[in-house]
Amino acid sequence: MNKKEFLESLRNQLKKIPKEEIDEILQDYSDHITIGMENGRNEEELIKSLGDPKEIAKQMNANYHIKNAETKTSASNIFRAFYATAGLGFFNLIFVLPFFIIILALLFVVFAVPLALISAGIIVIIVSVGNFLAPEYFFKNFEVAFSAPEAVGAILISIGLVSLGLLILIAAYYASKSVFKLVLRYLKFNLKIIQNKEDGPI
DSSP states (O other): OOHHHHHHHHHHHOOSSOHHHHHHHHHHHHHHHHHHHHTTOOHHHHHHHHOOHHHHHHHHHHHHHHHHHHHSOOHHHHHHHHHHHHTTOHHHHHHHHHHHHHHHHHHHHHHHHHHHHHHHHHHHHHHHHHHHHOHHHHSTTSSOOOOHHHHHHHHHHHHHHHHHHHHHHHHHHHHHHHHHHHHHHHHHHHHHHHOOGGGSOO
């Protein structure tokens, strides 16, 4: 494989990175190869020492998505960073995938609980108000109806549930941001283990 073939192969693999970054990466590798050849190194051996363009591209894609998730932290960007990092190899998948599943499970629980409280509170409010406005529609198929004091008590309880749910939801949001930062640190550490920066410009 010569320089032109190497750069074309690398470009074809770097499809999920902005064009300006692809151009910069290719320029770095092009300069690296040119300097190496000017210093007397054989072109084919030099390119072989850089590694497989496909594997290089995987590392580049993972590095880009991790940096993007750091700049614009969101669940979707974190997922893309996880996906790109897990795609670096089967061995890496063993370490990344279980961690990812645990994070998803924790986030599901953290957000499911407050959403359930808010939903329950809203339902109780609707039923309580319906007891006053149209009891014949809300309770015609049941033998139970709220008395006025019970309805007021139910409304107060529902307000408490919604308020508690909102407080937990806000806390969960800020907690998830901290979790995302830890996740990105783990992915960056994982990527550094895989990368061999001495093989070429990264």
